[in-house]
Amino acid sequence: MTGPDSLAPRLPSPLHEIRDERFERHGLRLLLKRDDLIHPELIGNKWRKLVPNIAAAGGRPLVTFGGAWSNHLRATAAAGRLLGLPTTGVVRGEELAGRPLNPSLARCAAHGMRLQFVDRSTYRRKTEPETLAAVLRAADAEEAYVVPEGGSNSAAVHGCRALGEELRGHTDVVAVACGTGGTLAGLAAGLAPGQSALGVPVLRGGFLEGDTEALQERAFGGRTGDWSLDERFHFGGYARTTPELHAFARDFEDRHGLPVERLYVAKLLYALVTRAEEGAYARGTTITAVVTGRPFPED
Template identity: 65%
Template structure:
């Protein structure tokens, strides 16, 4: 990790605007996970503990936000603006980064009806970290990437560094290549949960030939394949690496946690001493075990499953 960037204008004394000031734990640990359910099929499971990178910006949140924070500092921006739903882990991580680095943060939240309700614990945490919350009706929110819409936000709030929903852009993809580089030669298959596709796009690009990246979609629909390819073209100019998205294990869609998934997560946590975040990470492990039991991986396969932390 590079040295912290010089303090940006408006940064409180003693704070630096560079992401290095957050003191991440890199590379994240890679730990064996003895599990007879995989071993009986000749598969060795490893846990890539990206959830331990930083207590408030764990996993892919660190890897995606760090290059965006660096870009904001280099361009002299002291405000971050981003988007998310009412329970967005990405909003929480952005708000935390702003508090830790002395940057202003604005969160554009999907659902104007939320403005008239008490804040849920996730948005409460964002507000406590100093994030200004702006609520949009769902029709307006769908236009969030339109140039004229973004121009209106800049007119309303002044200059800011824009971070897309979920944090996935070309900066983030380059940041996530570090995850692939840390796993070069360490596993045959590397798996991640997929919400917006940025982590998978970068991971696959960072691996070497002979390694595969497998993303487990946590939302309904097959749009993620196109998103991952779009992000790779935006970041690198072409598709990179051997990757695919598995769509069968979203368990009903985003934020859906049926009893079978909850029971699986509790059992896995008891076996391995790790807490599985239910909206993303538990779905990946649920799908990974199902594929293993279906015989999707040849005997002798080594799989590194990335614990991305929340979101």
């Protein structure tokens, strides 16, 4: 199916309880918010963030940004194919140009996305007006609608607010893995008083609190909702994993029959198991983990 109806979601996404003794022995209840089931190709928070931006684009071609394993690039490419919109992905890493595409970028190309590789210094300056204009000229995309890296802007934050609203009355704590902070910014704003949100950054740097606050400032006029970050579980940085993380993910899959995406979801679940063991939550607390992605073949 192509056209606007091809983006029709399954909403609200399912909420499943998981019986896991690592939580139960501390008197905790674990729920999974299965946003990975929201759409067959625009998975989880990618659907929530992209659809408002596509509406704002008004039929113009889309340009966006990401690393070589970006879930956001794949989702944007899929959306472009479904809607018949041209898409361009600006990829961090000029050294990748001319090399065989990894499976993630190959999927983008198969969806019809044009890939434009830029050096890392240029990529870091991509939000500067002169740099952005030069990148768009080089990509022959000066008339395109620009979706920021990770899809995170005010439109996306408002789109993710519905995620929090769907969880009102169901849980005490909602936890989500974070790349750019847009999902956390909207989620926290949508929760009811007395509920809190936890963000688990999947990359190093310690900048995500400021970025999330800035997104809420632009979307809502100031910091909104009860939210915090736990920066300990990036496992070396974005798209980085370790044997320990893979072993944890395989064990979770064996326990619960649920495929675990490694770059975001595994880090989130590992963080929650660790925090439960540390006594971070009072007995009787219900914790909801937002499953924002499905495993890619390289997982």
